[in-house]
Each structure stands twice: as structure tokens, then as C-alpha cells.
Amino acid sequence: MSKRPNALPAPNADALTSNVLDGLRKTPKELSAVWFYDEYGSTLFDSICELPEYYLTRTELGIMQMHAAEMAQIIGPQAALIEFGSGTSQKTRLLLDHLVAPVAYVPVDIAREHLIEAAGTLARDYPTLQIAPVCADFTQPFDLPKQVASAQRRVVYFPGSTLGNFSPEQAAQLLDRMHKIVGNEGAVLIGIDLKKDLNVLRRAYNDAAGVTAEFNLNALRHINREIGANFDLRNFQHEALWVEDASRIEMHLISKRDQTVTVAGTPVQFRRGEHMRTEYCHKYTLEGFANLAATAQLSAVRTWTDVEKKFAVQLLEP
Ligand code: AVJ
Secondary structure (H helix, E strand, O other), rough: OOOHHHHHHOOHHHHHHHHHHHHHHHOOEEHHHHHHHOOOHHHHHHHHHOOOOOHHHHHHHHHHHHHHHHHHHHOOOOEEEEEEEEOOHHHHHHHHHHOOOEEEEEEEOOOOHHHHHHHHHHHHOOOOOEEEEEEOOOOOOOOOOOOHHHHOOEEEEOOOOOHOOOHHHHHHHHHHHHHHHOOOOEEEEEEEEEEOHHHHHHOOOOOOOHHHHHHHHHHHHHHHHHHHEOOOHHEEEEEEEEEOOOOOHEEEEEEOOOOOOEEEOEEEEEOOOOOEEEEEEEEEHHHHHHHHHHHOOOEEEOOOEEEOOOOOEEEEEE
């Protein structure tokens, strides 16, 4: 790694507190999906990716295995790859194996220890690659490391259908920021989950082993620790439901009783049965996604899918 891991700053605490309180003042209450990803939550997410019901990761990995060589060829030599929400960088390896003389890999993730570990493992396996991790909430502006400057082409990699976590307006903004980051010669390689059998979708977010429930509840544990709150995890129940109008799964936490929770010194009331939204997981049609990308002046030059069309990876260019 080009940077000492200790030099990675963690995101700002005041911004995190107002992020939570703003969401809790809404009706219905909501929390940002960013709260899932503390160290434990990132590990839980890695377990979710292995669940039999959670088809997303293995389907996308299959697409990458089949087509990474072609993706790398279209991306071209001496690219800088900037990954939003890099996690374990597992899918990225398939791309790195085929890219010709990549100039830099910039994994961006909110979970600091997880990021450092993933970057370290990657550095051992790709000794000639410049790896410049950035610990940041990628929905906020962050500085690009200097290594990116010498690239022939900048490419944002955004796998996992993480875009689906954002409202259509936020997703359009995020795509627009990606467009600005890569510039008019760049590209965005993005993974999106496609709309399918509703029972398959519901099961993916209501797994039999209860890992997703634990992942959902862990957002409260993370908030308790990070900004000082006293959520009692036993008083909330996980639920994931399909919302047809918006074409999305929503993850909720339902209050099991009337209760008052103190969040960074502010009392917050919950009624029994009240829903708090913790995540959107939008499921796209290729046409719907094309319209979304177009709002950011991006369009698909290539689309790769699995045979059952469960998931798509697209290369977007300005
Ligand atoms: C990593 C955001 C794509 O929405 O499917 C998994 C996160 N949430 N199970 C998704 C998640 C519940 C995941 N993304």
C-alpha cells in the first residue's frame, strides 16, 4: 500500500449524529443504510453473501467470471479503478486479473478496519498494483488520491446493486457524481439487481438462518456505540417487504412496544408496531435503469447478464 493504514481518517462524528436525528424526525422514521456497516456489520454482510437465499453475490460473481476479460478489454490499459463500497473487493479481483497495467485501485469504504484488511490482502496478491484506500461515506464528496492523476482513463466500479439502496433522486445524484469523477473519457461499471419472482426477492431478505435480521438490528447497535444512544435490540423486530409501486424491497425495524429511546441526548418516541425504514433495495428493469442513468448523462455501452437475467452488469459511458 502506498499510504500507511493509520493515515486513513474516519468520517466526521457530528455529521453522523445529524444524519440519524434527521431520519428519526421523518414520518415514517428512517435510518441510512450506512449504519449497517460497522466492522461486525461488514462481517455479517459477508455472511449474507454466502446465504443460499441471497442470489445476488454469486450471480454477479458468475457474470464477472464469464465476462471480466471483455470488460477489461473495453476499459483499456492504464486505468484507475475507483470502487464505491469496496467491502472485501472479491469481485474486483476478477477485473484486476484482466486489466492491462492498471495505474491504481482506490477502494472506498466506510468500515475502516475492514477496508484496511481488504486492501492489505489485495496488496499481497497484486504486488505491483498501487492501492490507495479511502475511508469515507461515498455519498459525501471525498478527495481522490494523487495516484489517479496519471491514469489513461478513470473508471468507477460500483458492484453489488448498492445503487439500489438509494431513492431514485439520490441514485441519480450519485450517478451524476460518478460521471463527474470519471470525466467525459471515463466509464462506470455498475452491478444492478433485476426485478424477478417476488418470492425469490422476499426470501433473499428474510433468510431462514436470521442473518439478515441480525444485520438489520446491528444498525441500532452501531448507532448506540457511535453517537451515544440506548436502543434496546430486543424491542425491535426485523421485516423485509416488497413495495410494488416503488419496485423495491424495504427493510424495516418494527417497534415491539411503546418506548422512548435517547439518541445523542434527544428523546425519540416509538409507538408499538411503528415501522422504521432502514434500507431500500430497488430492483430495476433494464429500461428503468437506462432512464435513471440517462438523467446523469450516462448510457450503457455493454450489458452482461446471467442466463436467467437475475442480475446485470453494465458499462456506462457519457
Ligand atoms: C449491498 C446494498 C446490495 O441491498 O441487497 C443485503 C445489502 N441488505 N441484505 C442489498 C443487503 C440486506 C445489499 N447491498
